[in-house]
Amino acid sequence: MKNLAEELKSLGFCRVSVLDGGECGIAEKRLILCFIPYESAPEDPDKPEAVIHPYYPVSQRAFRIIRQYVRKQQAAGFRIRQDTQIRIKPVLNRLPFLRQGRNTLSYLPEIGSRFHVQIMVSEEAIPVTDHLSALPHPVSCGECRRCVEACPGGAIREAAEGELSFVRERCLRWWMLNGQCPPDFVFASNGNRLIGCDVCERVCPMNPAPDPHQTSETVPLEQLTDGENTDALADAIGSNYARKTRLQIQSCVIAASTRRRDLIPRLQEMAESDSEPLRQAAQKGLDVLHSYCFPPDNPV
Numbered sequence: 667m668k669n670l671a672e673e674l675k676s677l678g679f680c681r682v683s684v685l686d687g688g689e690c691g692i693a694e695k696r697l698i699l700c701f702i703p704y705e706s707a708p709e710d711p712d713k714p715e716a717v718i719h720p721y722y723p724v725s726q727r728a729f730r731i732i733r734q735y736v737r738k739q740q741a742a743g744f745r746i747r748q749d750t751q752i753r754i755k756p757v758l759n760r761l762p763f764l765r766q767g768r769n770t771l772s773y774l775p776e777i778g779s780r781f782h783v784q785i786m787v788s789e790e791a792i793p794v795t796d797h798l799s800a801l802p803h804p805v806s807c808g809e810c811r812r813c814v815e816a817c818p819g820g821a822i823r824e825a826a827e828g829e830l831s832f833v834r835e836r837c838l839r840w841w842m843l844n845g846q847c848p849p850d851f852v853f854a855s856n857g858n859r860l861i862g863c864d865v866c867e868r869v870c871p872m873n874p875a876p877d878p879h880q881t882s883e884t885v886p887l888e889q890l891t892d893g894e895n896t897d898a899l900a901d902a903i904g905s906n907y908a909r910k911t912r913l914q915i916q917s918c919v920i921a922a923s924t925r926r927r928d929l930i931p932r933l934q935e936m937a938e939s940d941s942e943p944l945r946q947a948a949q950k951g952l953d954v955l956h957s958y959c960f961p962p963d964n965p966v
């Protein structure tokens with residue numbers, strides 16, 4: 667494992683940080699963080715399909731690369747494993763080469779916030795490359811408030827200088843991932859996003875502009891409302907998120923938010939589902955679509 671960083675860089679990671687396990691509060695000798703960047707695509711709110719934020723396909727690809735790498739190292743006798751459970755945010759908040767954004771995201775020099783981190787732990791005494799700061803980074807945004815103003819849910823709040831204030835229940839992404847029926851503001855402002863919301867990153871001056879040549883992966887909304895092939899999405903967004911009911915709930919949100927009147931019959935079927943959150947989401951979607959599509963004197 668002499669050339670761990672070089673080998674991982676040749677696999678697409680832009681930076682590898684080897685940390686002392688004790689400093690990070692883990693039992694193993696080393697915590698290894700592998701950073702992989704991704705390009706963001708311009709948003710297209712008029713696209714009729716459900717849009718997958720580019721973070722998710724890249725994170726899934728990175729997961730598979732590290733899984734393969736670990737198998738190879740283990741076969742050579744090295745004590746190393748992939749980890750998906752460690753809470754990484756407190757570690758990132760103290761990594762000296764990262765900066766802290768008001769939007770709660772960490773920023774890599776020359777990359778910005780558009781990166782994903784894969785994690786390995788090892789019992790091998792691999793040379794440590796970085797030491798954690800004693801305290802978490804303060805917010806390093808100066809006077810900028812662009813993400814506070816742009817966030818569609820108002821999740822990023824004003825706070826004392828240098829501090830963070832984030833209301834996760836007002837973040838679209840939080841609702842996309844939790845499998846419950848979201849509140850009204852999500853139905854109003856989600857647009858065509860299936861998973862991921864780029865707004866607070868897109869407005870941020872610490873990030874490069876989206877690459878105009880990139881396009882995001884999309885899924886036909888009809889496929890989601892029908893609950894078809896949802897397992898096939900696991901490669902792009904991960905099996906935790908590619909669950910049929912969760913995706914159907916999100917399809918109700920998108921259908922309402924993008925005013926897809928043609929999907930009313932599908933939402934009516936989902937409103938009879940055995941799943942309580944799906945029933946609620948379908949009903950709420952129907953209420954929204956009816957309020958948009960049918961004048962009060964001509965109800966359907």
Ligand code: SF4
Pocket residue numbers: 769816817818819820821822836837838839840863864865866867
């Ligand atoms: S991900 Fe979207 S909803 Fe969440 S804080 Fe950022 S802009 Fe707001």
Ligand code: SF4
Pocket residue numbers: 767768769806807810811812813814866869870871872
């Ligand atoms: S948009 Fe401005 S306030 Fe928000 S994270 Fe970026 S620099 Fe900080």
